[in-house]
Amino acid sequence: MSGFLQIKNVSNLRLQAQQNVLTQAEGSIKFGSRSYINGVEDACQMIENLIHEECGIFGIYGAKKAAELTYLGLYALQHRGQEGAGIVSSNGERIHQHKGSKEVNEVFFHKDILNKLKGNLAIGHNRYSTTGASSSVNVQPLLIKYKKGDLAVAHNGNLTNSYSLRIAMEKEGSIFQTTSDSEIILHLVARSKKDNVEEMIQDALLKVKGAFSLVFCTMDSLVAARDPHGFRPLALGRLKDAWVVASETCAFDIIGAKYERDIQPGEIAVINRNGIKSYFPFKSVRHAFCIFEFIYFARPDSIIFGDNVDKIRRRLGRQLAKEKPVNADIVISVPDSSNTATLGYCEESGIKYEVGLIRNHYIGRTFIEPEQKIRDLDARIKFNPVRGVLKDKKVVIVDDSIVRGTTSKKLIKMLRAAGATEVHFRVSSPPIISPCFYGIDMPTKEELVASSKSVDQIRKYLDVNTLGYLSLPGMLSMHSLDGRDFCVACFSGKYPTKIEANSGKYILENRC
Ligand code: AMP
Numbered sequence: 001m002s003g004f005l006q007i008k009n010v011s012n013l014r015l016q017a018q019q020n021v022l023t024q025a026e027g028s029i030k031f032g033s034r035s036y037i038n039g040v041e042d043a044c045q046m047i048e049n050l051i052h053e054e055c056g057i058f059g060i061y062g063a064k065k066a067a068e069l070t071y072l073g074l075y076a077l078q079h080r081g082q083e084g085a086g087i088v089s090s091n092g093e094r095i096h097q098h099k100g101s102k103e104v105n106e107v108f109f110h111k112d113i114l115n116k117l118k119g120n121l122a123i124g125h126n127r128y129s130t131t132g133a134s135s136s137v138n139v140q141p142l143l144i145k146y147k148k149g150d151l152a153v154a155h156n157g158n159l160t161n162s163y164s165l166r167i168a169m170e171k172e173g174s175i176f177q178t179t180s181d182s183e184i185i186l187h188l189v190a191r192s193k194k195d196n197v198e199e200m201i202q203d204a205l206l207k208v209k210g211a212f213s214l215v216f217c218t219m220d221s222l223v224a225a226r227d228p229h230g231f232r233p234l235a236l237g238r239l240k241d242a243w244v245v246a247s248e249t250c251a252f253d254i255i256g257a258k259y260e261r262d263i264q265p266g267e268i269a270v271i272n273r274n275g276i277k278s279y280f281p282f283k284s285v286r287h288a289f290c291i292f293e294f295i296y297f298a299r300p301d302s303i304i305f306g307d308n309v310d311k312i313r314r315r316l317g318r319q320l321a322k323e324k325p326v327n328a329d330i331v332i333s334v335p336d337s338s339n340t341a342t343l344g345y346c347e348e349s350g351i352k353y354e355v356g357l358i359r360n361h362y363i364g365r366t367f368i369e370p371e372q373k374i375r376d377l378d379a380r381i382k383f384n385p386v387r388g389v390l391k392d393k394k395v396v397i398v399d400d401s402i403v404r405g406t407t408s409k410k411l412i413k414m415l416r417a418a419g420a421t422e423v424h425f426r427v428s429s430p431p432i433i434s435p436c437f438y439g440i441d442m443p444t445k446e447e448l449v450a451s452s453k454s455v456d457q458i459r460k461y462l463d464v465n466t467l468g469y470l471s472l473p474g475m476l477s478m479h480s481l482d483g484r485d486f487c488v489a490c491f492s493g494k495y496p497t498k499i500e501a502n503s504g505k506y507i508l509e510n511r512c
Contacts, residue, residue, distance in 0.1 A: 057124070092219060125141050230265030294316075391419030434451065434493040
């Protein structure tokens with residue numbers, strides 16, 4: 001691979017790019033095991049599109065070969081994180097672990113690996129890494145040895161006071177192995193003066209702020225915890241006598257487990273040979289369930305926050321058709337996250353559903369010769385228009401959200417080039433104006449197209465005939481829960497918790 005610049009640290013790259021160090025550079029870039037593309041700016045953009053801070057977690061207690069079931073659970077949760085996966089298991093005498101910076105089936109590529117993860121207790125984690133070389137240390141579960149023995153944790157969500165906690169601990173001499181906020185939780189547990197691990201975990205979690213859905217593995221217990229706002233989902237299920245917890249219920253379906261209920265906001269559930277025992281140590285606060293899980297992130301076949309994702313997405317699409325009707329020949333979706341909302345739009349509008357864009361699910365193995373410079377390559381790698389469907393048609397394209405607007409702009413260009421006579425863009429959520437600090441990956445405020453442009457300015461930028469977003473009240477009225485129980489900060493700019501000045505997903509990395 002001579003002549004290729006290997007990017008080892010995405011956050012550093014981002015910083016450098018921001019400082020215009022790299023913008024003059026030419027050449028090709030390899031990132032992770034993913035792809036090779038030409039031109040530093042294209043590569044930066046593509047990496048930006050791939051950077052996520054979103055995770056899936058799974059835990060099981062009381063099942064033979066718990067690690068195998070965890071592997072399957074992680075498989076079902078792969079959409080929540082694809083850059084790293086790991087499992088920690090316990091057989092009551094020893095803790096075992098295996099993890100790596102790849103997708104689940106690549107990390108656990110051989111049955112022997114799972115066979116070595118012995119025990120009837122296991123936790124697992126999928127994550128999108130934010131860094132290249134250093135990402136392997138950040139892959140979870142994180143496992144430590146401390147005064148009470150071994151303790152592992154898998155975390156979904158972002159803490160909002162991680163910077164100040166870490167600075168304070170480092171001043172006192174603490175040493176950190178990772179740039180992940182989850183390690184802070186382990187330090188806090190290890191520092192606790194309480195007597196047993198259940199109390200130590202409670203003690204630690206009372207000190208952190210922000211979003212956390214967590215599973216811990218001790219030698220003999222599975223502990224599941226959710227922050228008092230309940231930002232990220234965490235479901236509890238049963239598989240015969242075993243207890244299972246997972247970010248989404250699609251992980252229960254794959255192993256035949258039955259969904260029982262959600263781990264409640266503010267609940268710390270300790271599961272061991274004595275059954276399940278719950279603690280509620282937090283002051284009660286207003287719920288702030290992440291609405292973006294319903295819009296984009298969760299799988300449509302999951303139940304989260306007590307509602308079926310598919311049902312909600314269809315309703316969003318129907319409501320969008322009511323609020324923003326248009327005369328057109330066909331409706332197409334931006335696959336896959338918009339498929340269900342698009343069906344809802346079609347049902348309500350009566351306009352025919354067509355498959356006008358094909359998504360390539362296998363983009364991990366693309367190789368492009370360095371000399372070839374192809375315009376809009378990142379979008380073309382992912383999507384291809386179906387000309388026979390689009391030619392001479394007035395097209396409604398439904399997407400779940402507009403973030404930077406860059407992919408959308410390229411897609412629209414493709415639709416026009418494929419012969420669409422009119423393009424009407426419909427979005428099944430309101431304009432995103434503020435970043436998320438609770439675990440959904442979003443760029444900075446400046447990079448969010450709707451933070452500085454009006455709907456009409458975005459319409460012109462995207463080059464569409466009409467642009468229509470779903471309204472905030474319209475979106476909130478589609479749920480069985482009270483709209484005030486959701487976090488809508490990305491649409492309103494109003495955050496349900498205080499955000500530390502030094503917040504953001506790269507804050508612990510940028511200082512290294
Ligand atoms: P853009 O055209 O750059 O605004 O990207 C919009 C696309 O990004 C939509 O198709 C969304 O489904 C998708 N999207 C929304 N949120 C995220 C996210 N957090 N991470 C990755 N993609 C997202």
